[in-house]
Amino acid sequence: MTRFPAWLLALVLAAGMGRAGEPVQRFFVSPAGRDSWSGHLSAPSADGTDGPFATLGRARDAVRALKREGGGAGPVSVQLRGGAYYLEGPVVFGPEDSGTAQAxxxxxxxxxxxxxxxxxRRLTGFQAPPPGKPLQIDLPRLPGAGWRFRSLFVAGRREVRARYPNLDPADPIRRGFLFAAAQPGYVAFGVTVGGIHxxxxxxxxxxxxxxxxxxxLWLHYGAANAPYGFSAMDGRCAVSVDGRAPVALADLEDTGAWKPVRWGRAATFHLSAGEHRLRWQNRKGGGLVLDALALCDDPRWRPSGADLPPPAQGRLVTLSAKDFLLARAPQMVVSGAGGGPKDALWCAPGEWHPAWSTAPDAEVHIFPSGECRAFSEILSIQGHDRATGRVALGGPETLAALNPGDRFFIENIREELDAPGEWHVDAQTGRLTYLPRPGFSARTEVIVPLTRRLLQVEGRHAPQGSVRHLRFAGLVLRDTDWARGGASAGYGVGEDAAIVLRGAEACVVEDCRFLNLGGYAVALDQGRGHVVQNCxxxxxxxxxxxVRDSAGNRITDNHLHHLGEAYAHVGGVVLASGAAENQVAHNAIHDSARYGISLKNAGGRNVIEYxxxxxxxxxxxxxxxxxxxxxxxxxxSGSWIRFNRVADTIGYTSSFGEPSFLAWGIYLDSFASGYEVRGNVVCRAWNGGIMLQGGRGNRVVNNVFVDGQVAQGTLANFEGQARDLQLMSNVIAxxxxxxxxxxxGTLGPEVIQVDRNLYFPPLGAPPRFGAGGGQSLAEWRQAGRDRGSKVGDPLFQNPRGDDYTLRPGSPAYLLGFQALPPPRLWGPRRRPCTCAILPAGPRFWGKGGERPVRQTRPGE
Structure with missing residues (x-):
């Protein structure tokens, strides 16, 4: 197990201990209480003259007074009775609220x-409408936010702001979207087709x-095949028209990169007037990334970049590469290369609804392809040109290029309120309109959120310094709102949470349940020594x-699921901005819009395990x-990623509804260096179990990588920066x-050492390496790699049940593989996750075999 600094161990042990012999002083809070009472009784007295406090803020003030009066030398426990406490702003704690290690x-x-x-605030006093009719409530003016809130919670469910197209509850990720159209008369550049090698x-x-x-025939393309032994795709691919004999293509020299930058005049065809079928074929292997195709019968015509001038004589026919009718390319990726405007998109004729132009707070929620579809954006509608279909957009999130095919929906339109569970509030009048689901009644809980934070521990700017030794335990924190833009925009990781600990040390959050939040559950910022556990x-x-700019924290034994319902660029646990010496262990994380665990420019000596x-x-x-x-x-970094189980890493995106995927189980991106990746089991990741991008000194040792869909991993050598990598004694099946x-990518001996691995490809199919699988194992070995590796069955314990423990006698043991810890050590130890999780891979990739998996420890 991990060793942590002595100061952290002392803080953690002290967090639950009081000074020997010192009595615990208790205050009580209850929905039946009054802030004018003493707070020393757990229930109202018989004569109604004393009892618990009514609010958490009043209890905090009583603890402050106790300390000022010298009576707070021992531990203090503020106990909240069961029931609902409605907060319209966070309860704020400062240095004066601190405890000590002993108290x-x-x-x-x-x-x-x-x-x-x-x-x-809970809404009451309304009458349920007849079935199928909307409920309308004229809200009192709400403090602070007025009548502007982004969420509504009904019967414990986050409801949907009126939108078009409607949310599809059967498939909310892939259905219920519009797609940005191409500018009329303009071939769509920027949406490329790759992975056709x-x-x-x-x-x-x-x-x-x-x-x-x-x-x-002209092709706008990019190619970088020189590292694989040839400098042009001439003769390696061909085109056939209407099923006739293929014509080999020429003028497809390397461009030095995969981004399309060059037009090649590839072939000439005699075509009759009318409709034709054109099939591009890769005959000998090798990579192209296609952006656009153009056919012109004027021999003097020349394209340049995105400039397609009309021919002086003759006709011009253009196609976007993404507009194929049929394809067979198992590793194909359709993705945006970023060529469109950031503040406009085009709608197809007849698609735009007039009400969208006049709705005062209408929004476009879009996944922009100009930044790898790594995040979603929320943009304001500025106007619509009926003649061209152009939609002008604005707001703080106009950060990425928008391209044809990007998926989006329109939200916050009263006229689109037509599905059970949809709602809308008029910010001018305060009228809330909600179309109830079946079973709704006047007794149904309806919550309008008024705050993004519930508990805020703030020591950063206080003259007294840090807040120390606070503990929050056994609480349910729910139904908070979220703000657009700010730290959540683009690649931002956010900053709001139900509990914010900033400028604090040695605080504990445990045994809490967080539900229906606008942001994160817990944010640790500019502090150290915190514990978040069993939540x-x-x-x-x-x-x-x-965790941002915070060190020595333990995030352990938590169950984190269904994440990213407001913004998609999130993670179950995120270590950012220099976060160092943290332990993230024994958590169960599932159903996340993006990461399970992410380290964003984190500091050193972090441990991600079990x-x-x-x-x-x-x-x-x-x-x-x-x-x-x-x-x-x-x-x-000097950090460890070890003994984790990572399954069903999808990487979903789409262009015009055509799905594509890009994701790895464990992804060392950019120049991540100094990581030990050991003892992990990774199964069903689209691009494979491991990605080594451009870092140095990373060791990938003793892992099990199973069933990558298009590859088992990527060894990229990004910008030629990778050095001193090891990929040793792994099982790859x-x-x-x-x-x-x-x-x-290009892998010299100084880049990576690959050896003593056990490969188990599909029966009868030998291992393949390189950009398009063009290298055999023998060719791979000629470069000095995998000379001591073997091909054979690793003898998994029960692969159909996702148990990839190796049986005795596995040939992997002869290659130096060391037995992994028993699977019962994965995930939370105190309260294992028992959700019936349907593996996402078969659902997204169409492989069949859907079956729920009870996510608990084997043997229990």
Missing amino acids: PVSYEAYPGERPELIGG GAGDWLEYRLTVPAAGDYA EVAHAGGGGVL NLIQNTCLETSDAGGIEVTQHDRAVR YSAPGATTFVT
Whole structure:
């Protein structure tokens, strides 16, 4: 197990201990209490003259007074009775509220009861409407926010602001979207088709030729095949028209990068007037990334970049590469390359509704392809041009290029309120309109959230310094709102949470349940020595636990699930901005819009271990179940990613509804360096179990990587910066037909040492390496790699049940593989996750075999 500094161990042990012999002083809070009472009784007295406090803020003030009067030398326990406490702003704690290591101050549930801190106001006094009719409530003016709130919670469910198209409850991730159209008369640049590098891959297009003639075929493409032994795709691919004999293509020299930058005049065809089928074929392997196709019968015509001038004589036919009718390319990726405007998109004719132009607070929620579809944006509608279909957009989140095919929906339109569960509030009049679901009544709980934070511990700017030794335990914290933009925009990781600990030390959050949040559950910022343990986070607009510029924290034994319901760029646990010496262990994290665990330019000596992570990267691309981003090339982290189980890492995105995927189980992005990746089991990640991008000194040892769909990993050598990598004594097994073993960049001996691995490809299919799987194992070994590795069955214990423990006699043991800890050590120890989780991989990839998996420890 991990060793932590002595100061941290002392803080953690002291957090639950009082000074020997010092009595615990108690205050009580109850929904039946009064702030004018003493707070020393757990229930109202018989004569009604004394009893518990009514509010947490009043109890905090009583603790302050106790300390000022010299009576707070021992531990203090503020116990909240069960029931609902409605907060319209956070309860704020400062340095004067601190405890000590021997005498912490606890705000905790009364034994056997579950108090609920609710971030808003419950609406009452309404009559349920007839079935199918909307409920309308004229709200009193709400403090602070007025009538502007972004969430509504009914019967414990986050409801949907009136939107178009309607949310599809059966498939809310892939259905219920519009798609940005191409600018009329303009071929759509910026949405590319890549991953078509395998021999036998093909794309088929339909085109209409206005007049007969000899047409030159031009391709706008990028290619970087020189590292794989050839400098042009000439003769390696071909085009056939209407099923006739293929014509080999020429003028496809390397561009030095995969981004499309060059037009090649590839072939000439005689075409009759009318409709034709054009099929591009990869015959010999090798990579192209296609952006656009153009056919012109004017021999003097030349395209340049996105400039397609009309021919002086003749006709021009253009196609976007993404507009294929049919395809066979198992590793194909359709993605945006970022060529469109950031503040406009186009709608197809007849798609725009007039009400959208006049709605005062209408929003476009879009996944922009200009930044790898790594995040979602929320944009304001500024106007619509009926003649061209152009939609002008604005707001603080106009950060990424918007391209044709980007998926989006329109929200906050009263006229689109037409599905049960949808709602709208008129910010001018305060009228709330809600279309109830079946079973709704006047007794149904309806919560309007009024705050983004519930408990705020603030020591950063206080002259007294840090806040220390506070403990929050046994509480339910729910129904908070969220703000647009700010720290959540683009690649931002957010900052709001139900509990914010900023400028604090040695505080504890334990045994709490967080539900229906606008942001994260807990944010630790500019502090150290905190513990977040045995908590559940469910249905958060952000993620689970956010750690920024904070050291020596333990995030352990938590259950974090259904994350990213407001913004998609989130994680179950995120360590950011220099967060160092943290332990993230024994958590169960599942169903996240993006990461399970992410380290964003984190500090050193972090330990990520014994976590269960499943169904991640469900709404975003270019991601990982466990992901590290490090931009500083000089940093060597000295961190561990070990003994985790990572399953079903999807990386979903789409263009015009056509799905594509890009994700790895464990993703060392950019220049992440100095990581030991050991003893992990990673299964069903689209691009494979491991990605080594451009870092140095990373060791990938003794892992089990199973069933990557298109490859088992990527060894990229990004910008030629990778050095001193090791990929040793791993088990790599897969069953997807045509899958590559490792996709690689240029790998000299100084880049990586690869050896003593056990490979188990589909029966009869040898391991394949390189950009398009073009290298055999023998060719791979000629470069000095895997000379001591073997091909054979690793003898898994029960692969159909996702138990990849190796049986005795596995050939992996002869290659130096060391037995992994028993699977019962994965995930939370005190309260294991028992959710019936349907693996996302088969659902997204269409492989069949859907079955719920009871996510608990084997043997229990």
